Amino acid sequence: MKLGKYLLGIALAASAFGASATTTITGTVDYGGATVGTSCDGQSESQQPVFVLTDGATIKNVVIKAGGGADGIHCTGSCTLSKVVWNDVCEDAATMKGGSGKTMNVSGGTAYYASDKVFQHNGIGSTVNISGFYANTIGKLYRSCGNCSSNGGPRYVNISSTTVANVSASVVGVNSNFGDIAKIRTLKVKGWTKGSPAICVAYKGVQSGSESSKIGEQWGTTACNVSTSDITAY
Structure with missing residues (x-):
């Protein structure tokens, strides 16, 4: 894993933690085991995703916190989810x-x-x-x-x-x-x-x-x- 990609993942994780906005992933982002999340409104289908993965994107080693899973991860093309953990799935x-x-x-x-x-x-x-x-x-x-x-x-x-x-x-x-x-x-x-x-x-x-x-x-x-x-x- 290249240091630059690791640091990028940590920076994105820090910005996403507790935020209400969706994070868009392009390329490969390794969160290094960081915990992130937005909110959760039960089974409401109007919730936004925590992450949107563009075509060809990969997200790795991220934990989505309980109470912060919203509509999870949206894959808009081909994508890879590697070692992603949902502590409590929302929608x-x-x-x-x-x-x-x-x-x-x-x-x-x-x-x-x-x-x-x-x-x-x-x-x-x-x-x-x-x-x-x-x-x-x-x-x-x-x-x-x-x-x-x-x-x-x-x-x-x-x-x-x-x-x-x-x-x-x-x-x-x-x-x-x-x-x-x-x-x-x-x-x-x-x-x-x-x-x-x-x-x-x-x-x-x-x-x-x-x-x-x-x-x-x-x-x-x-x-x-x-x-x-x-x-x-x-």
């Missing part, structure tokens, strides 16, 4: 907004207390890769948008070498009618028995103004590329 931890051909890579990191979901996927034709992640006390780890404006698909998610605990809804939710595909491998789930919690649930996605409907948990389908051998209870 969502991170949202993928990048469009066709773009990828959000989540490498390592931790999220606690997401009453709804950790990762929200809005960008049509894009991919979210989650590897080496840990989440505890969450509704869902990942959900492709069920009722976005001009909604459609497909959206893709790949999950590997990841551990979750205390999942209240399902690990993953995808819209099978939009061609979404979830590929899940080497997933550890605390206390898992088949169906509890659900691993991959298919939905019927809809347009903004109505609510998507649940189809149910699926195994070995196009939408839910996962088998029981991919899941380990602990």
Whole structure:
């Protein structure tokens, strides 16, 4: 890690701590383990993100404080989130907004207390890769948008070498009618028995103004590329 980038990360962390403004990240910024945050208004969807990552940006080694997670991190193109920690997820931890051909890579990191979901996927034709992640006390780890404006698909998610605990809804939710595909491998789930919690649930996605409907948990389908051998209870 170059000293200049390290110092830049610390300076940005200091400016963001306790501030109300969104910080925009371009290039690679390493926060060196600093704790940052803005505010949190529960599940309000009008909140601004703590960070916006431009196309090609990487954010590393940052802790988003409890009570300061707002709408988390927005990825507007391809981006990388490396060893990001959310002490208490507010609305969502991170949202993928990048469009066709773009990828959000989540490498390592931790999220606690997401009453709804950790990762929200809005960008049509894009991919979210989650590897080496840990989440505890969450509704869902990942959900492709069920009722976005001009909604459609497909959206893709790949999950590997990841551990979750205390999942209240399902690990993953995808819209099978939009061609979404979830590929899940080497997933550890605390206390898992088949169906509890659900691993991959298919939905019927809809347009903004109505609510998507649940189809149910699926195994070995196009939408839910996962088998029981991919899941380990602990």
